[in-house]
Structure formats: structure tokens, C-alpha cells
Amino acid sequence: xxxxxxxxxxxxPDGWGPCTLPEQxxxxxxxxxxxxxxxxxxxxxxxxxxxxxxILNKYQSQFGANATQxxxxxxxxxxxxxxxxxxxxxxxxxxxxxxxxxxxQKMRKERERRQLQQQQMQVLTKSQKxxxxxxxxxxxxxxxxxxxxxxxxxxNYGKPQQKNREASVQVRESWKFMEDMDFxxxxxxxxxxxxxxxxxxxxxxxxxxxxxxxxxxxxxxRRLNRINRVFxxxxxTEDPIxxxxxxxxxxxxxxxxxxxIMCCTRSVYSWDIVVQKVKNKLFLDKRDDSNFDQLTVxxxxxxxxxxxxxxxxxxxxxxxxxAFINHNFSQxxxxxSGERHQFKETNPFEEETEGDIASVAYKYRKWDLGNNIExxxxxxxxxxxxxxxxSIQQMSIKALNEWDSKASxxxxxxxxxxxxxxAVLATELKNNSCKLAKWTVGALLSGSDQIKFGYVSRxxxxxxxxxxxxxxxxxxxxxFANQINLKMDNCxxxxxxxxxxxxxxxxxxxxxxxxxxxxxIRIYKIPASTFESDDDEDEEGDDDDSxxxxxxxxxxxxxxxxxxx
Numbered sequence: 248x249x250x251x252x253x254x255x256x257x258x259x260p261d262g263w264g265p266c267t268l269p270e271q272x273x274x275x276x277x278x279x280x281x282x283x284x285x286x287x288x289x290x291x292x293x294x295x296x297x298x299x300x301x302i303l304n305k306y307q308s309q310f311g312a313n314a315t316q317x318x319x320x321x322x323x324x325x326x327x328x329x330x331x332x333x334x335x336x337x338x339x340x341x342x343x344x345x346x347x348x349x350x351x352q353k354m355r356k357e358r359e360r361r362q363l364q365q366q367q368m369q370v371l372t373k374s375q376k377x378x379x380x381x382x383x384x385x386x387x388x389x390x391x392x393x394x395x396x397x398x399x400x401x402x403n404y405g406k407p408q409q410k411n412r413e414a415s416v417q418v419r420e421s422w423k424f425m426e427d428m429d430f431x432x433x434x435x436x437x438x439x440x441x442x443x444x445x446x447x448x449x450x451x452x453x454x455x456x457x458x459x460x461x462x463x464x465x466x467x468x469r470r471l472n473r474i475n476r477v478f479x480x481x482x483x484t485e486d487p488i489x490x491x492x493x494x495x496x497x498x499x500x501x502x503x504x505x506x507x508i509m510c511c512t513r514s515v516y517s518w519d520i521v522v523q524k525v526k527n528k529l530f531l532d533k534r535d536d537s538n539f540d541q542l543t544v545x546x547x548x549x550x551x552x553x554x555x556x557x558x559x560x561x562x563x564x565x566x567x568x569x570a571f572i573n574h575n576f577s578q579x580x581x582x583x584s585g586e587r588h589q590f591k592e593t594n595p596f597e598e599e600t601e602g603d604i605a606s607v608a609y610k611y612r613k614w615d616l617g618n619n620i621e622x623x624x625x626x627x628x629x630x631x632x633x634x635x636x637x638s639i640q641q642m643s644i645k646a647l648n649e650w651d652s653k654a655s656x657x658x659x660x661x662x663x664x665x666x667x668x669x670a671v672l673a674t675e676l677k678n679n680s681c682k683l684a685k686w687t688v689g690a691l692l693s694g695s696d697q698i699k700f701g702y703v704s705r706x707x708x709x710x711x712x713x714x715x716x717x718x719x720x721x722x723x724x725x726x727f728a729n730q731i732n733l734k735m736d737n738c739x740x741x742x743x744x745x746x747x748x749x750x751x752x753x754x755x756x757x758x759x760x761x762x763x764x765x766x767x768i769r770i771y772k773i774p775a776s777t778f779e780s781d782d783d784e785d786e787e788g789d790d791d792d793s794x795x796x797x798x799x800x801x802x803x804x805x806x807x808x809x810x811x812x
């Protein structure tokens with residue numbers, strides 16, 4: 248008969264499990280595992296013949312996929328072994344042609360970059376051209392020293408951190424701090440009792456807008472052409488008409504200067520304005536060597552452009568590209584038939600210009616701000632159009648530009664502009680709030696009936712020299728101001744406070760500057776010879792002899808210089 252041999256049962260009074268290690272498990276190596284390992288795969292019958300990538304690493308321990316505790320190492324490592332055949336491997340025809348094509352692409356991009364720089368340089372003044380050449384020469388010197396570290400910083404070191412911005416002008420020790428104003432306090436100001444302005448002079452001539460551009464879509468885009476026309480960017484004290492109107496008011500400026508002050512609470516980048524106080528009169532000027540007329544790009548975006556050097560997406564190059572697009576777009580959308588709407592007087596800067604002058608009209612207007620403050624400003628209008636009832640309406644034409652929808656956290660215009668134009672405009676209002684606000688204020692100051700926006704994009708994301716027009720959009724300035732939450736009562740209040748502050752100062756020269764890293768405006772008293780060069784002094788001597796009668800009313804000609812193109 249079969250016998251039943253009962254197994255030996257070990258009783259562990261202190262816990263559970265065996266008390267001693269059985270003989271068959273002694274001297275057996277132990278592979279540790281993590282408590283998080285999903286154990287349960289008993290055997291792999293397929294081995295290396297079948298591997299499902301979804302479960303390839305499912306049961307691997309965190310101590311290593313190859314079980315390094317059991318890994319086998321040969322004692323004689325043949326690490327010194329090497330092939331004797333050192334003949335050079337011949338490249339195929341495709342590989343050789345690919346190398347040549349890559350070199351050709353680099354040469355083509357470099358040639359296009361130089362052509363773009365030449366085109367952008369033509370819209371600058373002589374002093375700006377000189378500064379731009381010096382800047383590019385210095386950048387090339389840095390790149391020779393440090394290689395391509397500046398351009399490849401984002402690729403090599405990850406996303407760059409937000410760094411401190413540079414001021415538009417370096418504060419000197421000889422300057423005396425006078426006053427500062429923070430944006431939260433300025434945003435609460437209001438001056439609602441501003442009456443309609445009085446037109447003192449109307450100068451220049453305007454071409455008619457070509458309505459065929461209203462029918463452009465992303466599927467019927469048009470190339471942006473280069474228009475060789477002259478644009479004048481003359482500062483306040485250099486304007487001969489303002490000199491003649493010196494007795495008509497006590498505060499003098501241009502629409503761009505007024506728009507910058509009125510919309511200062513939306514600005515992020517640094518800017519500055521020179522103020523000259525002569526007796527009871529104020530003259531607001533821009534520096535000749537400043538970037539005041541350059542258009543900012545993505546200034547109010549969550550992440551502003553951070554690339555540096557000669558990159559096409561650096562803040563400086565983007566600003567030059569935006570100005571280049573605006574100049575050409577504002578002239579391309581006009582009828583080239585030669586028919587112009589002529590105002591009473593001719594362009595005051597026409598005699599000093601050689602070449603075709605851009606379509607522009609100057610309106611010298613006067614506002615009563617109360618408290619014996621009378622503002623005289625030169626405002627600009629870009630074009631005219633004929634309404635349905637046959638009347639002539641004045642227009643302000645501007646261009647929004649797309650440079651890289653991914654880098655700018657925006658939307659792709661080619662896929663959204665036709666069907667979701669509101670989303671595109673909302674993104675632009677977020678990224679370029681200050682620029683759009685200044686354009687709107689300029690249209691309201693000039694009394695334009697319409698403001699026309701053009702949507703211009705790069706033909707290729709990596710090419711800043713060629714652009715296409717994808718569409719246009721039209722608004723009434725007052726309605727658009729309400730849409731972007733721009734309150735003119737607050738704008739006039741900000742301007743009035745800054746004027747009142749400057750009126751209380753002694754006669755002399757002052758500088759209003761926006762702090763580069765804080766929402767604050769500061770006023771400095773500067774020496775009378777600040778921002779003047781030897782060439783300017785020679786020109787001033789000639790101006791003193793010929794224009795002494797015009798300057799007797801307070802227009803200080805010591806700061807006058809040409810800023811036209």
C-alpha cells in the first residue's frame with residue numbers, strides 16, 4: 248500500500264513564513280526588485296523573435312533592463328582592436344549634390360539678408376544709417392569672438408530668461424531728476440471737456456485708395472511691392488509751419504509724439520521725448536538719433552522677442568521690418584493714376600526733397616486744454632476715398648505684420664484670417680496693444696474718417712525680405728477705440744498732467760523717458776547742449792542768421808535738425 252508522508256510544517260511563533268532557509272535555496276544569488284515593479288511575467292517563450300514595443304519595458308525593473316547583477320563580462324577585453332582598412336569611403340552622387348545644395352542655400356540666405364538690410368537702410372535718415380552700420384559692425388565683431396553663441400543660445404541653453412531691457416538713452420550723471428509718474432496713477436486720470444479742434448493749416452496732397460484691395464483673401468493674396476517714395480519724419484522745432492504758428496498756442500508737438508504720451512500706460516519698451524521750455528511755451532521733440540519712428544513688434548505679448556544679433560527675429564530687426572512694411576503698404580494700396588486730392592497749401596517739405604513724395608497731408612490743428620493751455624500739433628493723413636454718397640473721406644492706412652505665428656504665440660493667418668478674422672485681430676490687440684492704440688489716437692487727432700488695417704505676412708517664415716498681403720479690414724476710429732478699450736478722456740488727462748508738470752519747471756531743456764523695466768515715466772533736466780553734435784552746431788549757426796525772426800517767438804532752433812528721408 249502507498250504511504251502518505253506528511254510534510255514538515257515549520258511553526259514560526261514570532262511571525263509568518265519559514266524560520267530557516269531551505270537547503271535547496273542556499274548560496275543562490277538574489278536579484279532585488281522595486282516594490283513598484285509589475286511582476287507576473289513567468290516566462291518569455293518568444294524571446295527575441297517577437298517583441299511588442301508596447302510591453303517591451305513593462306516588466307523591467309528600475310535596477311536595469313539587462314539585470315546587470317547577472318551580466319557576463321569576458322576577462323579579456325579586446326578594446327584595442329581596430330580595422331586595418333583606413334581607405335576613405337567614397338560618397339555617392341546624391342550625397343555630394345546634397346552638400347553643394349546646402350552650401351548654395353547658405354549663400355542664397357546670406358545674399359537675401361544683405362538685400363533686406365540695403366532695402367531697410369533706404370528708409371532711414373543719414374544719422375540712423377550711420378548708427379545702423381556701426382551697430383552691425385560691432386555685432387560682427389562679437390560674433391567673430393564668441394562664434395554663433397548669441398544666435399544659438401536658445402538652441403544650446405534652452406529657452407532664454409527674461410532679461411532687463413535697455414533704456415532708449417543712457418542717463419548721465421549731469422542730468423538732474425525732477426519728477427516721476429507711475430502708470431497706475433496715470434490710468435485714473437480723466438479730462439472729458441475737450442472741444443473739437445480748430446484747423447489752422449491744411450497742406451499736401453493725397454491719392455485715392457484702391458478698393459480692389461478690399462477683395463483680397465488668403466487664396467488670392469498679392470505680393471507686397473517696394474515703392475520708392477520719400478517719407479518725411481520732421482520733428483517739431485524743425486517744422487517751418489509750426490514756427491510760423493508760434494503765436495497761436497503755447498504747446499507744440501506732432502501727432503506721433505502726442506500719441507506716445509497719451510498711450511504711455513500701454514508701453515513696455517523704453518522711449519524718450521525732449522522738452523524745451525522757453526518762457527511760457529513748450530516744444531516737444533524727438534531725438535534725431537533715436538528709434539522713435541520705428542514700430543514695435545509684439546511689445547505687449549506674454550513673451551516678447553528675445554533673439555539677438557543679426558537674427559531676423561530680434562526686436563530691432565523686427566521693428567525695421569514693420570516700418571518697411573508700413574511704408575510700402577500705405578503707398579501700394581493707392582491708385583497710381585496720378586489723380587490727387589489737393590489741399591489749400593503745398594507740402595511744406597516738398598522743396599527740400601528730391602524724388603517722388605509719398606501720399607501724405609499735414610493738418611495743423613489747435614486744441615484748447617483749459618487752464619490757458621493751447622495745443623498746436625501737426626497731424627498726418629495717408630489717403631482719401633470716395634464714399635457712396637460721393638463725399639471725400641480721409642483715411643489712415645496701417646499694416647499689421649505676421650512674422651512667425653509659433654514664435655509669437657499667435658494664430659496662423661493663412662488658415663484663420665478668412666473665417667476667424669476676429670480671433671486674428673484679438674491676438675494682435677493682445678500682442679501689439681500699444682502700437683494699435685497709438686495708431687488709433689493718431690487717426691482721432693487727425694480727424695480721419697476711416698482707419699484701414701492691412702494684414703501682411705512673410706512669404707516664408709525664415710525670409711524677412713518678401714511679403715504678401717492677405718487681406719484688409721476697415722474701422723471708424725471712434726468705434727475701434729471703444730473696441731480696444733481706449734478712452735480718450737484718459738488720454739487727454741495724461742497729456743494734461745505731463746504738460747502741467749513741465750509748465751511748472753524753469754526754462755531749459757528736459758527729457759521725458761519711460762523706464763525700461765518699470766511702469767514709470769521720469770522727467771530729467773538736461774544741459775542745453777545735450778544730444779547735439781558738431782554738424783548740428785554748424786547748421787544752427789546758419790539757422791540763427793537766416794531764421795532769427797521766426798525764432799523770436801520761442802521756437803529754439805538750437806535743437807533743429809533734419810529728420811526726413
